[in-house]
Amino acid sequence: MLGNLGLLAGLALLIFMALRGVNIFFASIFAALVVAVTNGLFIPTALLDHYASGQLGAFSFAGRFFLLFLCGAIFGKAMATSQAAKSIAMAITNTLGVKRTLLVGMLVCALLTYGGVVVFVVVFTMYPLGITLMREANLPKRLWAAATSVGAGTFTMTALPGTPSIHNVISASSLGTDLFAGGWIGIFAALIMGGLGMWYVERGWTKARSTGEGFVENAQDRRMEQLIGDPEDCPPWFLAMVPMVVVLGTIMLPRLILGMADWSESTSAMAGILAFSQSQPIVWPSMALILGSLTCVVLFRSMRRQVMSVFGQGAEDSVMPLFNTAAVIGFGGVVTQTAGFAAFAEWIIGANLPPLLSVFASASVVSAIVGSSSGGLQIFMQTLAPTYLEMGVQPEILHRIAAIASGGLDSLPHCGAVIATFMIMGLTHKEAYKDMFVVTVAIPVIACLASIGLLMALGIGVVPPAG
Known part of the structure; x- marks a missing residue:
C-alpha cells in the first residue's frame, strides 16, 4: 500500500515541479527518491543503477541516442542559421496568404519536422514569423500554438513513416524494424491527426471571430519579432528545400535498393549499403542528417563563413533536449523496479483486451507517467514490448x-514540450492548454484507436503464437 502511494506521490511531485518550472534534473531525482524510499529500494542502487546507468538509466539512454540528438540539432541549427527554414516558411505563407494562417503554421512545421529539423528549432523559428501573421489576421495566439503543435508535435513525430524522429528510431532500434515500418497505418493515423486537428483550430478561429477575441501583443512578441531579419537575406525556397530532400533521400535509399532486388544481389556496394542501414537504425538517420547539414554548407554562403561556429552551437543545443529526455527516463527506470509497476504490467497484459488495445493502453500510461512520448516509448520497448511480440503482435x-500511442497522453500539463512551447509564445496553461490538450492528446488518442480498429477489422497485425 505504501509503495503504491509512493508511486502516486512521486508522479504528483514530478508533475507539480515541472509545472512550477523546477529544473527537470532536480525534479526527476527528487521524485525518484520518493519512489525509492516508499518502495523499499536501496537508495545507492536506485540512484546509481536504476536511475543513472541501468538498462533504463538516464545515461544509458543518453549514450545510446547521443549521436542522433547531436546530428539532429546540428541540422536544425544549419537550417535556421542559413535561413533556409525561414525561406520555406515565407514561401508557404506567400502562397496561401494570411487567411490561411493556421494552415500555414501547421504545414510549415510539419514539413520542417518531417524533413529532420528538431521540434524546438521549428517552434522557435516559426514564432517570430507567426507574430506578423497573427497580427494581420487578428488570430488568438492560443490557436497558433495549437496549429503549430499539430504540425510539429503529432503525426510527423510518431505516425508518418521515414522520418528521423527519435520515436521512429527508438522503435526501429528496439524491434529490428526500419523507419518505414507500419507505414500505411501510420499514414492513416496521420490523416486523422492532421485533418481533425485543423478542423478543430479552424472552428476555434471562427468562434473567436464571433466573440471578438483576437491577437493580443506583449513585450515578448516585440522582442521575438526582431529575430525575423531581412527577407532578402533568405535563399530561394527551392534551394532551401534541398537539404531536407537530401536527408529524406538518404533515409529512403535502402528502400530504393530493396525495390531493385537485382542490384542488391549483384552489386556488392549496394548490398553493403542495404545491410549497413538495416543493422544501424541510429547511425543511418544520423548520417542522413549530417549529409543534410553539409548540403547547407555547400549551398548557402552564410553557412560557409561560420560553419564550425554553427556546428558547435548545434552540438551545444543538443545537450539539454537529450538530458531532459534522459532525466524522465531515469525516473521511469526507478519506477519500473517497483512492485506497483510490476503489478501494473501484469494487470495490463493479463487483462482481457485484444493485444493491440493492450499495447495502446500500456504505452499511453507509461508516457503519461513520465510526461514524454520518447521517454515513455523507450520504457515501453524495454519492459513490455517483448511480451507483446510473444503474444504474436507483428514487429512492424x-x-x-x-x-503513435506514446504521442497521446504524453502531452499532459507536465510535458516538457508543452511547457517550452508556452514559454516561447508567452502563454499560460490557463490561456492555451485546453486547445493544446485537444490537438495533442485527444485527437492522437482517437487516431490511434481508429488505426487499431482498422487493423482489427482487417485481421492484420497479430499472428497467434504457434501451438
Whole structure:
C-alpha cells in the first residue's frame, strides 16, 4: 500500500515541479527518491543503477541516442542559421496568404519536422514569423500554438513513416524494424491527426471571430519579432528545400535498393549499403542528417563563413533536449523496479483486451507517467514490448502503434514540450492548454484507436503464437 502511494506521490511531485518550472534534473531525482524510499529500494542502487546507468538509466539512454540528438540539432541549427527554414516558411505563407494562417503554421512545421529539423528549432523559428501573421489576421495566439503543435508535435513525430524522429528510431532500434515500418497505418493515423486537428483550430478561429477575441501583443512578441531579419537575406525556397530532400533521400535509399532486388544481389556496394542501414537504425538517420547539414554548407554562403561556429552551437543545443529526455527516463527506470509497476504490467497484459488495445493502453500510461512520448516509448520497448511480440503482435505493427500511442497522453500539463512551447509564445496553461490538450492528446488518442480498429477489422497485425 505504501509503495503504491509512493508511486502516486512521486508522479504528483514530478508533475507539480515541472509545472512550477523546477529544473527537470532536480525534479526527476527528487521524485525518484520518493519512489525509492516508499518502495523499499536501496537508495545507492536506485540512484546509481536504476536511475543513472541501468538498462533504463538516464545515461544509458543518453549514450545510446547521443549521436542522433547531436546530428539532429546540428541540422536544425544549419537550417535556421542559413535561413533556409525561414525561406520555406515565407514561401508557404506567400502562397496561401494570411487567411490561411493556421494552415500555414501547421504545414510549415510539419514539413520542417518531417524533413529532420528538431521540434524546438521549428517552434522557435516559426514564432517570430507567426507574430506578423497573427497580427494581420487578428488570430488568438492560443490557436497558433495549437496549429503549430499539430504540425510539429503529432503525426510527423510518431505516425508518418521515414522520418528521423527519435520515436521512429527508438522503435526501429528496439524491434529490428526500419523507419518505414507500419507505414500505411501510420499514414492513416496521420490523416486523422492532421485533418481533425485543423478542423478543430479552424472552428476555434471562427468562434473567436464571433466573440471578438483576437491577437493580443506583449513585450515578448516585440522582442521575438526582431529575430525575423531581412527577407532578402533568405535563399530561394527551392534551394532551401534541398537539404531536407537530401536527408529524406538518404533515409529512403535502402528502400530504393530493396525495390531493385537485382542490384542488391549483384552489386556488392549496394548490398553493403542495404545491410549497413538495416543493422544501424541510429547511425543511418544520423548520417542522413549530417549529409543534410553539409548540403547547407555547400549551398548557402552564410553557412560557409561560420560553419564550425554553427556546428558547435548545434552540438551545444543538443545537450539539454537529450538530458531532459534522459532525466524522465531515469525516473521511469526507478519506477519500473517497483512492485506497483510490476503489478501494473501484469494487470495490463493479463487483462482481457485484444493485444493491440493492450499495447495502446500500456504505452499511453507509461508516457503519461513520465510526461514524454520518447521517454515513455523507450520504457515501453524495454519492459513490455517483448511480451507483446510473444503474444504474436507483428514487429512492424508494434513499431507504429506503440509510437503513435506514446504521442497521446504524453502531452499532459507536465510535458516538457508543452511547457517550452508556452514559454516561447508567452502563454499560460490557463490561456492555451485546453486547445493544446485537444490537438495533442485527444485527437492522437482517437487516431490511434481508429488505426487499431482498422487493423482489427482487417485481421492484420497479430499472428497467434504457434501451438
